[in-house]
Amino acid sequence: MQMTSITGLQSEIAESRHCRKSSAKPVMNAAFSKKSKRQRAKRSGRDDGDNAAMTQDTHLLPRERIVGLRASKIREVANAGMGRDDVLAFWFGEPDEVTPEFIRNAAAESIARGETFYSHNLGLPELRAAIAAYLARLHPNTASALGPERIALTSSGVSALSLAAQCLVNPGDRVVCVTPLWPNLVEIPKILGADVHCVALDFDDGGWRLDLDRLLAALTPDTRLCILNAPNNPTGWTLTRAEQRAILERCRRHGTWLLSDDAYERLVFGADAVAPSFFDLADRDDRLISANTFSKAWLMTGWRLGWLVAPPAFVEELGKVIEYNTSCAPVFVQRAGLAAIERGDTVVARTRERLRASRDHLCAGLATLPGVHAPPPPGAMYAFFRIDGMTDSLAFCKNLVSTQGLGLAPGAAFGEEGEGYVRWCFASDHARLDAGLERLRRGLEGWRRR
Ligand SMILES: Cc1ncc(COP(=O)(O)O)c(C=O)c1O
Numbered sequence: 001m002q003m004t005s006i007t008g009l010q011s012e013i014a015e016s017r018h019c020r021k022s023s024a025k026p027v028m029n030a031a032f033s034k035k036s037k038r039q040r041a042k043r044s045g046r047d048d049g050d051n052a053a054m055t056q057d058t059h060l061l062p063r064e065r066i067v068g069l070r071a072s073k074i075r076e077v078a079n080a081g082m083g084r085d086d087v088l089a090f091w092f093g094e095p096d097e098v099t100p101e102f103i104r105n106a107a108a109e110s111i112a113r114g115e116t117f118y119s120h121n122l123g124l125p126e127l128r129a130a131i132a133a134y135l136a137r138l139h140p141n142t143a144s145a146l147g148p149e150r151i152a153l154t155s156s157g158v159s160a161l162s163l164a165a166q167c168l169v170n171p172g173d174r175v176v177c178v179t180p181l182w183p184n185l186v187e188i189p190k191i192l193g194a195d196v197h198c199v200a201l202d203f204d205d206g207g208w209r210l211d212l213d214r215l216l217a218a219l220t221p222d223t224r225l226c227i228l229n230a231p232n233n234p235t236g237w238t239l240t241r242a243e244q245r246a247i248l249e250r251c252r253r254h255g256t257w258l259l260s261d262d263a264y265e266r267l268v269f270g271a272d273a274v275a276p277s278f279f280d281l282a283d284r285d286d287r288l289i290s291a292n293t294f295s296k297a298w299l300m301t302g303w304r305l306g307w308l309v310a311p312p313a314f315v316e317e318l319g320k321v322i323e324y325n326t327s328c329a330p331v332f333v334q335r336a337g338l339a340a341i342e343r344g345d346t347v348v349a350r351t352r353e354r355l356r357a358s359r360d361h362l363c364a365g366l367a368t369l370p371g372v373h374a375p376p377p378p379g380a381m382y383a384f385f386r387i388d389g390m391t392d393s394l395a396f397c398k399n400l401v402s403t404q405g406l407g408l409a410p411g412a413a414f415g416e417e418g419e420g421y422v423r424w425c426f427a428s429d430h431a432r433l434d435a436g437l438e439r440l441r442r443g444l445e446g447w448r449r450r
Helices: 002-015 034-043 048-060 073-080 101-112 125-138 157-168 183-191 212-218 241-254 312-325 331-343 345-367 393-404 430-449
Strands: 151-154 174-179 195-200 202-204 207-209 223-229 257-261 288-293 306-309 382-387 421-425
Touching (some): 073 393, 101 331, 125 151, 151 312, 157 183, 157 257, 157 288, 157 306, 157 312, 174 183, 183 195, 183 223, 195 212, 223 241, 241 257, 345 382, 345 430, 393 421, 393 430
Antiparallel strands (some): 202 207
16 A cells, blocks of 8 residues: 555656756655645545655655656556466567577577686677677778777666766766657666756658757757667667767767667668768767667577777776676676677678568558558667557557557657657567557557547
8 A cells, every 4th residue: 555655656756757858947856745745645535544654654765866767658558468468569679589599509508618707897808809890890980999998798788878877977967868769768867866858859751850950959068968879769760970970079069978879770771781870970089988789689688788889998997887786797698799799690680671571561551540650760670650639648558458459668658759659669570560450450440439
């Protein structure tokens, strides 16, 4: 009972705090405001008793910033379908294929050899060297000298992002993000006390676009960090080279750090095998950090392995922060990563082609549904589509789960700009996508009849 009260309170507070606009007042900790507790208790009809319990229990909560974090709306929908094996789920961002055998074997052989000990904080030297060589192959024209001294292995992509933020963000720092966006990128800096300012992408039937002037205006001289994820989760939006040049210039001018989340850089559906990269423009002195992951392009979500590329002096300091977080990534997981980087080019190419075909198949199917606007995204693994007249994506997605057994992610999970949209991870075979499309068609009919 008490737990429910506090959880409810947390999500209510979290609701109101996705991104702050420049004019917003400093975040108040409503969880600790007596008045707001009383108001909430009154509204929900559980005064006195529960209110007293909450007053007692607030001292058991973590610090205010944590209470104020958004709870995942994707999880909220997924929880509604828990325990049902008839649900066709496309809500998480995960390929449906198992990790290729040669990668799994590399880990199994490492365990068989007894590699069960800590590694260097920054990772196995041979893996750091292999990633450096891979990046040099991918970005042959870079002026930023991508040597092993710039690489650190991390226990997942999300850990890479979190470590980078820990190294950069002080309480009260201004951080700028472009949204809709995978919620972790907005919430991680908030854990550290940042003021996160969001610049919204624009949508038309041709897809999602950046208003570059709006972003440049948001990159004020006091901006500490600009976080970009392109190709983007959930929209697939990808930065152009010209946009990257302008952003890098602005960051240089103001001494702003740029954190580029490159998780989907290999999952692009144009002519090139890699998305435009800041590495192609940056030089050694730029305050540029790239976060990456083995999860998506090498089909390794469950392994929890990622990496950071940062200036050499930064990487030396980063070793300490890794020590105080995870100490190092498991050695046998790093061995799997080494096999993936050294022998996984065909895996990446095949994954990209498979995703391209699934994207085309799904978006063509979505285009046949009345009131659904689903331009094919240029990258990543999601269709992020608008549904005419739908204004509560959380309720809509919960309804799809309960009435149709279809699991999609509500657009509101990715920021207020995502309301009215739904995300569908298309890393799936066509038969499964077709079955999902049929359920969505029925779900839309039922929802329109309400
Ligand atoms: C944009 C983005 N960045 C980073 C990640 C991190 O992936 P992982 O923590 O599995 O390495 C994800 C995962 O969904 C993502 O969507």
